[in-house]
Amino acid sequence: MNILRLSFNLLRRDWRAGEWRVLLLALVLAVGSLSTVGLFADRVRQALQQEATSLIGSDLRITSTRPLPSIYQNSAKAHGLYTVESRSFPSMVAFREQTLLSEIQAVEPGYPLRGKLTIGDSSEHDANGIPERGTVWVDERLLRRLDLKVGNEVNIGDQRFNVAARIVKDIDQSIGFSSFAPRVLMNMRDLASTGLQQEGSRITYRLMVAGEATKVAALREELSNKLSGNERLEDVRDARPEIRSALERAEHFLGLAALTAAILAGAAILLSARRFVQRHLDSCAVMRCLGAQQGQVLRLFMYQFLLLGLFAVLLGCLLGYATQAALIFFVEAMRDAALPQPGVLPAIKAGISGYALLFGFAFLPLLQLRKVSPLRVLRRELGAPQPNTLLAYGLAMLVLGVLFLWHAGSLELGFAVLGGLLAGLAIFGGLAWLILIGLGAYLTNLTSYWRHAMNNLVRHVRNNALQVVALALGGMALLLLTLVRSDLLHGWQDKLPPDAPNRFVVNIQPDQRQQVFDFFSRERLPKPHLMPMVRGRLVAINDIPVNGDSYSEPRARGLVEREFNLSYMEQMPEWNELVSGTWWDINGNGQLSVEEGIAQTLGIYLGDMLTYDVAGSRFTAQVTSLRKVQWDSMRVNFFVIATPELLSDFPGSYLTSFFLPPDKVRAGDNLALELPNVLVIDTGAIIAQVRHIMDQITQVMAAVFLFTLFSGFAVLYAALLATQDERTFEAAVLRTLGADGYYLRRLHLAEFTVLGGLSGLFAASGAVLLGWVLARFVLEIPFQPSPVIWPVGVLGGMATVTLAGWLGTRWLTVLPPLAILRE
Amino acid sequence: MTAIVQAVELTKQVLSGDQPLTILHHASFTVEAGESLAILGASGSGKSTLLGLLAGLDIPSSGSVLLNGIDLFALDEDGRAKLRGELAGFVFQSFQLLPALSALENVMLPLELRGVVNAASRAAESLRQVGLSARGHHLPKHLSGGEQQRVALARAFVTQPKILFADEPTGNLDAATGAQVIELMLELNRAQGTTLILVTHDEALANRCSRQLKLSAGKVV
Structure with missing residues (x-):
C-alpha cells in the first residue's frame, strides 16, 4: 500500500516535472489511432448487426430476378406464415429539369413483416402502413440531390407521384455508403402504371415471410430443394456477407495503418523509458541505500507505469472516440446512416495494445532500475546497469509481431506488412x-x-x-x-x-431498337452500337456442377450464385484484347469468350466446357478464347460473350454506351422521358x-x-x-x-x-x-x-x-x- | 560497550586499465555502539570506499564487515538493503534528496519502505527537530543547500538508526551553514545515542568525534 502511494506521489511529481510527457503523448497517440479505427469499424459492424433482423424485413426471404411462382406463397400460407411481396429495380426519378438514378421498391400492405420504417418530415415517427397509392416515400439523399421537398411531385416512368414522406430509418437496405442510389418506396398497385415492369427489366422479386421460428424453419427446409437456379433463400444469416467481408478487410487495413503509428509510438516509448531510467538512477540508488529491496524498487516504478498506462489508455480512447465521431461527421454517407454508438470492446482492444506497447518497449529498460548499485550515492560516475540489448529488442519485436497479427487478422498479411515495414x-x-x-x-x-x-x-x-x-x-x-x-x-x-462514353443506356427492349436509333439521329448523335444482353447463371464447368459451395472466395461465390450478363456478337469489341485462343472460328458454333479475370476467379481455362442456365433452359459451349477487358474504359463490357446462335433466341434486352457532349445534356433526360423503361445512367x-x-x-x-x-x-x-x-x-x-x-x-x-x-x-x-x-x-x-x-x-x-x-x-x-x- | 561495526581485513581492488589497483589495504577496526568515528584522509585516500564497504553499498575484494554482529557480505544484495533499512541512516555531501518528492515525503521515504503506518506524523516530527516544519511541502530545488542537508538529517534520524554514516556532510555548504549542520547532526546523534561514522577531510570536524581513523593511500595509519 505504501509503495503504491509512493508510486502515485512520484508519478504525480514526475508528471509535474514533465518527465512523463513524451511517453504519455506517444502512448495516447498509439491508443488513439488504434481505438479510432476500432471504434469506427465497430459502429459500422453494429449497424450491420442491428440491421440484420430488419435488413431483410422478414424472417425469411425468397429472392429472384424472375417473377416468383405462386407455389412458394401457397406453401408459406399452408405453414401458417405471413407473406408480403416486394419488387425493386433501378429507375430514374425526374423532378423539374433533373433526373436521378434511384432504387425503387414497390411493396404490398403489411411490409415490412419485421422491423419498422421511420418516416417523417418535421417530426419523426414509425410508419403505419405503406405509401398510399399515387404517393412515394423517399430518402434524404433524393431530397437533397434533386432539391426536392415533401409535397413536391416527381415522375417515375409514366406516372406522377406525390412525395408524401421522408424515410428516416429504412428497412431492407444497407447502411448508407454501400448503396449509392437513393431509395424510393411506392405502393405495389402503382407499379403497373409506371410502365417500368417489362420483359427483361432488371427487377428483383421478393417474397417475404415471417412467423413462428419452427414454421419458418420448416418452410426453409421444404423450399430449399425446390428453388430454381436464379432463386435464393435468405435469412439474417445470409445478410450482406460481401459487406461484412469488405468491412473486415477495411478494418484490417486501417488497423495496420494505425499500427504504423504504434510502431513509432513504441520507438518514442523506448527513448523516453531510457531517459526515465537515466534520470532516476540517483533516486533508485538512494532508495536502495535507505533499505529498498530490488522487488520494492521494481514495484515502485511498475506501479507508476501501470498508472500512467491507465491514464494514457483512457485519454487515447477518448481521443479515438472523438476522432471517429469527427470522421463519421465528415463522411456524408455515414452521417446520414445514423450509426449506433460504438461498444467498449474496440477500446479494450486498443487499451490492451497500448499496455502491450508500454511493456514491450519500456519493461526491460525499467528492469535496469532494480539493479542500480547503492554505491552510486557515493560514486555518481557509476552508470546504469547494462540492459540485455538482444532481449530488449527481442521483446519489442515480439510485442509488435503479436499486435500486427492480432490487428491484421491473418498470419500472412500481418507478417507481410510487419516484415515490409521493418525492412523499409x-x-x-x-x-x-x-x-x-x-x-x-x-x-x-x-x-x-x-x-x-x-x-x-x-x-x-x-x-x-x-x-x-x-x-x-x-x-x-x-x-x-x-x-x-x-x-x-x-x-x-x-x-x-x-x-469517352459518359452515359450508359440499359434495358432497351428489342422492339425499341429502332426508336433508339431514331432518337440518336434526331439528336444528331452518332449511331449507337446496341449490344444484346441475356442474363444467365453458370451451372457447370466441364459437366461438373458448380454452386456457391464450390468456391471459398466470396467474389467467386457471388459470381456463381447470381445470374450475370451474357452477350453475343460476331466481332470482338475493338476495346477488348484477345489474350489467348482465337475469336470465333468461321465454321464453328457454340463458342464462348471469357474475360481473363473472371476465368481466373472461377478456375476456367481455354477449352473448358461451360454450361449456362438461361431462363430455365440450358446450353453448353466451349471456351475458345480469353479476353482482356478495360473495365474503366467506360464502354459496355461483358464477362462472357457467346457466338450468336447460342443466345439470340433467348429473351433479352440491349444496352449501349455513348458520349453525350456537355451542350446536349438534356438529350439524356429526353431519352429517359421518351422511353421510360429505358435506364439512362450518367x-x-x-x-x-x-x-x-x-x-x-x-x-x-x-x-x-x-x-x-x-x-x-x-x-x-x-x-x-x-x-x-x-x-x-x-x-x-x-x-x-x-x-x-x-x-x-x-x-x-x-x-x-x-x-x-x-x-x-x-x-x-x-x-x-x-x-x-x-x-x-x-x-x-x-x-x-x-x-x-x-x-x-x-x-x-x-x-x-x-x-x-x-x-x-x-x-x-x-x-x-x-x-x-x-x- | 558492544561492537556495532567490525571491519576485518577489508581490502578493495579495482582494475586500472589491465592492472589491479588496491584502493583499500587490509583495514581492520571496531566501532563500539554510541561511539563517533571520523575517517580522515586526503582526496583519493580511500575514505569513501571504506564508508561504502562499511555500509554494504559496495563489495570488498576480500575481508568482511560485521554490522551489529551480522556478516554483511554473507547476505545477498536485498539482505544488505534490508539490514541498512533497519540499522543505518545516511547523510551525503550532495544531500541525495529525491528531487520529485517534497521535504516531508523525502523524510517519509525510509519509513514507507519499511511499511511504517504513521510515516507522515513521524516525518513531520523529525522535520520539526531540524527546524523545517514550515518547509515540509517544498521540493528540494526550492530549499537552500543548508536546508536540504537538514532535510537529509531528518531523513537519516527519522528511523532512529543505530548507525549514522555521513560522507563529507558539509562538503557542499559554506562554512557557517556547514557548522550549523554539524551542530545539529551531533546533537541528534547524542540525543538518539547513535553510532556515528563520519568521513571528512576537515581535521577540526574530525576532532569533535570520539575517535579518528586516518587513511593514507588506502592504508589505515
Missing part, C-alpha cells in the same frame, strides 16, 4: 546512418557551427537515424495521401479520352459520386496517418529529450567559452535542418516508390510523379522539423551557464 525502416535507417556519417566525414570545410552541428549529428548517429526514419514514415504517409494520390488520379483520368455523375466517396475514405485514411505523423513528432521530441541533458551541458560549456546565443541557435537549427531535410527526402522517396508500386501493380497505369514532391518533401521536412526542434531547444540559449555547470 531498416533500409531507411541504414541509409540515414550512412548519410549522416558520410556528411560528417566529408563536410569538413564548413563554417564552425555547421562543422559542430555535423559532429553532433554523427555523435548521436543512432538516435538521429531513428528520428529521420520516424519522421520520414509519417511524412511519407501524408505525401502519399496528398501529392501522390492526386498524381495517380490524374494518371487514371488521362487514360480516358475526352470523348456514368460521369456516378464516377463523380464514387470519387466523392473515395475522397471521403481517403480522409479517413489521412486521419489515421496523421496519427503516424504525430507519432513521428513524438519520436523527435523523445529523441530531443534523450539528448537534452547533454545538449544543456554542451550549451553551458560553449557559452562559458564565449559562444553567444546566436551561435547556439545556428548550431541547433543546422542540426535540425539536416535531420528535417533527410526525413523529407526519404518521405518523398518512399511516397514515390509506393505510388509507383500502386500504379504499376494495382491500377496498371503509367505513373508520372509530380516533381514538386521533392521540394515539398525536403523543404516541408526541413521547415517542420526545424520549427519543432527550435521550439524544443530555444530555452538552451538563455539559461545562465553557471547554474547548469554547478548541477
Whole structure:
C-alpha cells in the first residue's frame, strides 16, 4: 500500500516535472489511432448487426430476378406464415429539369413483416402502413440531390407521384455508403402504371415471410430443394456477407495503418523509458541505500507505469472516440446512416495494445532500475546497469509481431506488412546512418557551427537515424495521401479520352431498337452500337456442377450464385484484347469468350466446357478464347460473350454506351422521358459520386496517418529529450567559452535542418516508390510523379522539423551557464 | 560497550586499465555502539570506499564487515538493503534528496519502505527537530543547500538508526551553514545515542568525534 502511494506521489511529481510527457503523448497517440479505427469499424459492424433482423424485413426471404411462382406463397400460407411481396429495380426519378438514378421498391400492405420504417418530415415517427397509392416515400439523399421537398411531385416512368414522406430509418437496405442510389418506396398497385415492369427489366422479386421460428424453419427446409437456379433463400444469416467481408478487410487495413503509428509510438516509448531510467538512477540508488529491496524498487516504478498506462489508455480512447465521431461527421454517407454508438470492446482492444506497447518497449529498460548499485550515492560516475540489448529488442519485436497479427487478422498479411515495414525502416535507417556519417566525414570545410552541428549529428548517429526514419514514415504517409494520390488520379483520368462514353443506356427492349436509333439521329448523335444482353447463371464447368459451395472466395461465390450478363456478337469489341485462343472460328458454333479475370476467379481455362442456365433452359459451349477487358474504359463490357446462335433466341434486352457532349445534356433526360423503361445512367455523375466517396475514405485514411505523423513528432521530441541533458551541458560549456546565443541557435537549427531535410527526402522517396508500386501493380497505369514532391518533401521536412526542434531547444540559449555547470 | 561495526581485513581492488589497483589495504577496526568515528584522509585516500564497504553499498575484494554482529557480505544484495533499512541512516555531501518528492515525503521515504503506518506524523516530527516544519511541502530545488542537508538529517534520524554514516556532510555548504549542520547532526546523534561514522577531510570536524581513523593511500595509519 505504501509503495503504491509512493508510486502515485512520484508519478504525480514526475508528471509535474514533465518527465512523463513524451511517453504519455506517444502512448495516447498509439491508443488513439488504434481505438479510432476500432471504434469506427465497430459502429459500422453494429449497424450491420442491428440491421440484420430488419435488413431483410422478414424472417425469411425468397429472392429472384424472375417473377416468383405462386407455389412458394401457397406453401408459406399452408405453414401458417405471413407473406408480403416486394419488387425493386433501378429507375430514374425526374423532378423539374433533373433526373436521378434511384432504387425503387414497390411493396404490398403489411411490409415490412419485421422491423419498422421511420418516416417523417418535421417530426419523426414509425410508419403505419405503406405509401398510399399515387404517393412515394423517399430518402434524404433524393431530397437533397434533386432539391426536392415533401409535397413536391416527381415522375417515375409514366406516372406522377406525390412525395408524401421522408424515410428516416429504412428497412431492407444497407447502411448508407454501400448503396449509392437513393431509395424510393411506392405502393405495389402503382407499379403497373409506371410502365417500368417489362420483359427483361432488371427487377428483383421478393417474397417475404415471417412467423413462428419452427414454421419458418420448416418452410426453409421444404423450399430449399425446390428453388430454381436464379432463386435464393435468405435469412439474417445470409445478410450482406460481401459487406461484412469488405468491412473486415477495411478494418484490417486501417488497423495496420494505425499500427504504423504504434510502431513509432513504441520507438518514442523506448527513448523516453531510457531517459526515465537515466534520470532516476540517483533516486533508485538512494532508495536502495535507505533499505529498498530490488522487488520494492521494481514495484515502485511498475506501479507508476501501470498508472500512467491507465491514464494514457483512457485519454487515447477518448481521443479515438472523438476522432471517429469527427470522421463519421465528415463522411456524408455515414452521417446520414445514423450509426449506433460504438461498444467498449474496440477500446479494450486498443487499451490492451497500448499496455502491450508500454511493456514491450519500456519493461526491460525499467528492469535496469532494480539493479542500480547503492554505491552510486557515493560514486555518481557509476552508470546504469547494462540492459540485455538482444532481449530488449527481442521483446519489442515480439510485442509488435503479436499486435500486427492480432490487428491484421491473418498470419500472412500481418507478417507481410510487419516484415515490409521493418525492412523499409531498416533500409531507411541504414541509409540515414550512412548519410549522416558520410556528411560528417566529408563536410569538413564548413563554417564552425555547421562543422559542430555535423559532429553532433554523427555523435548521436543512432538516435538521429531513428528520428529521420520516424519522421520520414509519417511524412511519407501524408505525401502519399496528398501529392501522390492526386498524381495517380490524374494518371487514371488521362487514360480516358475526352470523348469517352459518359452515359450508359440499359434495358432497351428489342422492339425499341429502332426508336433508339431514331432518337440518336434526331439528336444528331452518332449511331449507337446496341449490344444484346441475356442474363444467365453458370451451372457447370466441364459437366461438373458448380454452386456457391464450390468456391471459398466470396467474389467467386457471388459470381456463381447470381445470374450475370451474357452477350453475343460476331466481332470482338475493338476495346477488348484477345489474350489467348482465337475469336470465333468461321465454321464453328457454340463458342464462348471469357474475360481473363473472371476465368481466373472461377478456375476456367481455354477449352473448358461451360454450361449456362438461361431462363430455365440450358446450353453448353466451349471456351475458345480469353479476353482482356478495360473495365474503366467506360464502354459496355461483358464477362462472357457467346457466338450468336447460342443466345439470340433467348429473351433479352440491349444496352449501349455513348458520349453525350456537355451542350446536349438534356438529350439524356429526353431519352429517359421518351422511353421510360429505358435506364439512362450518367456514368460521369456516378464516377463523380464514387470519387466523392473515395475522397471521403481517403480522409479517413489521412486521419489515421496523421496519427503516424504525430507519432513521428513524438519520436523527435523523445529523441530531443534523450539528448537534452547533454545538449544543456554542451550549451553551458560553449557559452562559458564565449559562444553567444546566436551561435547556439545556428548550431541547433543546422542540426535540425539536416535531420528535417533527410526525413523529407526519404518521405518523398518512399511516397514515390509506393505510388509507383500502386500504379504499376494495382491500377496498371503509367505513373508520372509530380516533381514538386521533392521540394515539398525536403523543404516541408526541413521547415517542420526545424520549427519543432527550435521550439524544443530555444530555452538552451538563455539559461545562465553557471547554474547548469554547478548541477 | 558492544561492537556495532567490525571491519576485518577489508581490502578493495579495482582494475586500472589491465592492472589491479588496491584502493583499500587490509583495514581492520571496531566501532563500539554510541561511539563517533571520523575517517580522515586526503582526496583519493580511500575514505569513501571504506564508508561504502562499511555500509554494504559496495563489495570488498576480500575481508568482511560485521554490522551489529551480522556478516554483511554473507547476505545477498536485498539482505544488505534490508539490514541498512533497519540499522543505518545516511547523510551525503550532495544531500541525495529525491528531487520529485517534497521535504516531508523525502523524510517519509525510509519509513514507507519499511511499511511504517504513521510515516507522515513521524516525518513531520523529525522535520520539526531540524527546524523545517514550515518547509515540509517544498521540493528540494526550492530549499537552500543548508536546508536540504537538514532535510537529509531528518531523513537519516527519522528511523532512529543505530548507525549514522555521513560522507563529507558539509562538503557542499559554506562554512557557517556547514557548522550549523554539524551542530545539529551531533546533537541528534547524542540525543538518539547513535553510532556515528563520519568521513571528512576537515581535521577540526574530525576532532569533535570520539575517535579518528586516518587513511593514507588506502592504508589505515
